[in-house]
Amino acid sequence: MYRVWNFLTNYSLLLIIGALTALVWANIDADSYHYFVEYTLWDHAPIGHAHDGHRTLTLHYLVNDVLMAFFFGIAAKEVWEAVVLKDGSLRGKKAATPLFATLGGMLGPIAIYLGMASLFGSTTYDAVANGWAIPTATDIAFSYLVGRLVFGAGHPAVRFLLLLAIADDAAGLIILAIFYPSGELALEWLVMSFAAAAIVFVLANWLPRRLDRHKQDRPNSTWVRRRLGVLPYAIAGCFSWYGFMASGLHPSLGLLPIVATIPHADRAFGIFADAEKYLTDLLNRIEHGLKNPVEIILFFFGLLNAGVEFGSIGDATCLVLAGLLVGKPLGIFVMGWIAARPLGLGIPEGMRIVDLVVIGCVAAIGFTVSLFFASAAFDPGPTQDAAKMGALFSFAAAVLALVSGKLLRVQKHPG
Structure with a gap:
């Protein structure tokens, strides 16, 4: 028990x-x-529920649409x-x-x-x-x-x-x-999300490994991991989240x-x-x-x-x-x-x-x-x-x- x-x-x-x-x-x-x-x-925030030509960030939106993105990220x-x-x-x-x-x-x-x-x-x-x-x-x-x-x-x-x-x-x-979109669909904004994913993958993942070919100590990958850690992915995550919000898809994804x-x-x-x-x-x-x-x-x-x-x-x-x-x-x-x-x-x-x-x-x-x-x-x-x-x-x-x-x-x- x-x-x-x-x-x-x-x-x-x-x-x-x-x-x-x-x-x-x-x-x-x-x-x-x-x-x-x-x-x-x-009120009049850059993110939040859209109405009357502006956005309002409420406590409910902060939790359901912003913070729950981490829950769905783990899933x-x-x-x-x-x-x-x-x-x-x-x-x-x-x-x-x-x-x-x-x-x-x-x-x-x-x-x-x-x-x-x-x-x-x-x-x-x-x-x-x-x-x-x-x-x-x-x-x-x-x-x-x-x-x-x-x-x-x-x-x-x-x-x-x-x-x-x-x-x-x-x-x-x-x-x-x-x-279940969160608003009117503007799917062109998804270009921002997937561009952020592609850029961070190339710069922080693929390129260091490419440069480390035939190098057992992997200096470039090690530098990126130790010096930058999660930072590039956090920045890309912010752009990706904003792209989903602006696209009308549920931003928690x-x-x-x-x-x-x-x-x-x-x-x-x-x-x-x-x-x-x-x-x-x-x-x-x-x-x-x-x-x-x-x-x-x-x-x-x-x-x-x-x-x-x-x-x-x-x-x-x-x-x-x-x-x-x-x-x-x-x-x-x-x-x-x-x-x-x-x-x-x-x-x-x-x-x-x-x-x-x-x-x-x-x-x-x-x-x-x-x-x-x-x-x-x-x-x-x-x-x-x-x-x-x-x-x-x-x-x-x-x-x-x-x-x-x-x-x-x-x-x-x-x-």
């Missing part, structure tokens, strides 16, 4: 505290809570390594069934969400349809925690769950970029082009792997350097996004919950079964087909990313609050996973 609690404190405790504080505050004094959330830090780092490194978890046949299951874990919730919304009538459908992506999300940290509780740290289903969650994160980033340019390890140990703390490549050093700041950012994310009044429960709450609690397990099981059996791609040794149902229940915890999608999908108001309530209530999936694990006689594998 100590190891479980240690994991919780490392990755999730501040987020939970922020969310609970927001819930209590919003239900005691909603006016002061919303005043705090939308507090203006800088992108895990996805990038899983895809490009030799031992990456999303490479080769071993990733095929989890990728099919991920597809099911997105199509299932979308079908349930939009199908049920259509049954509620055209007025309700029009009001909630843009939130179709909210139940596709999987909160990777909480799902990993619950998966370990249900299966045990050594069960192959836990690794399967992580592969699924990483792929889900990748798909979520694509959905956020394509379907602004660091993604830069992540791929940072020198990284030649192998991936997997997300949450203790072994990564001993790697000295710049990408891993940046990730571990950001760990504590991102925990604080997640506290403020929970504080500024989870403050919904209990009276705001509505149609969107039911739809988000149905998509997560019904659509996720159903989609993951069906598509996972198709991949493993008819397509012959198989599942990891020691794992049963029926375990896909339990994995689906674990993956139904949407929380962090579902909250973010709810904020991006709807303007502030009753529909957004109702959708957020569904994201918060998705913690019920943890109970569902524990119960289904007992009923389906999951055998725990200690780590």
Whole structure:
């Protein structure tokens, strides 16, 4: 139990505290809570919400659009390594069934969400349809925690769950970029983002290595690493973020082009792997350097996004919950079964087909990313609050996973 609690404190405790504080505050004094959330830090600012010909930087914008870029940058780092490194978890046949299951874990919730919304009538459908992506999300940290509780740290289903969650994160980033722009699209600004990525890659990564050919002591690469460190990538990140903001795409994704340019390890140990703390490549050093700041950012994310009044429960709450609690397990099981059996791609040794149902229940915890999608999908108001309530209530999936694990006689594998 100590190891479980240690994991919780490392990755999730501040987020939970922020969310609970927001819930209590919003239900005691909603006016002061919303005043705090939308507090203006800088009017006529160079960044922020655009309106009436100028931008306003609010506390909510600072956290959701600026600081959360570091959270999504860390998620992108895990996805990038899983895809490009030799031992990456999303490479080769071993990733095929989890990728099919991920597809099911997105199509299932979308079908349930939009199908049920259509049954509620055209007025309700029009009001909630843009939130179709909210139940596709999987909160990777909480799902990993619950998966370990249900299966045990050594069960192959836990690794399967992580592969699924990483792929889900990748798909979520694509959905956020394509379907939830933050303003009018001006995609020519993306030239700034990708130019910044190309320039920093050439000057701080490719060129020093090119100059160091046939030199065992690698003087140029060493000088860049020791003297400049993260600075070139931080500067490029600022330009890339601004390019995303000006383009109309969600600026929280602004660091993604830069992540791929940072020198990284030649192998991936997997997300949450203790072994990564001993790697000295710049990408891993940046990730571990950001760990504590991102925990604080997640506290403020929970504080500024989870403050919904209990009276705001509505149609969107039911739809988000149905998509997560019904659509996720159903989609993951069906598509996972198709991949493993008819397509012959198989599942990891020691794992049963029926375990896909339990994995689906674990993956139904949407929380962090579902909250973010709810904020991006709807303007502030009753529909957004109702959708957020569904994201918060998705913690019920943890109970569902524990119960289904007992009923389906999951055998725990200690780590």
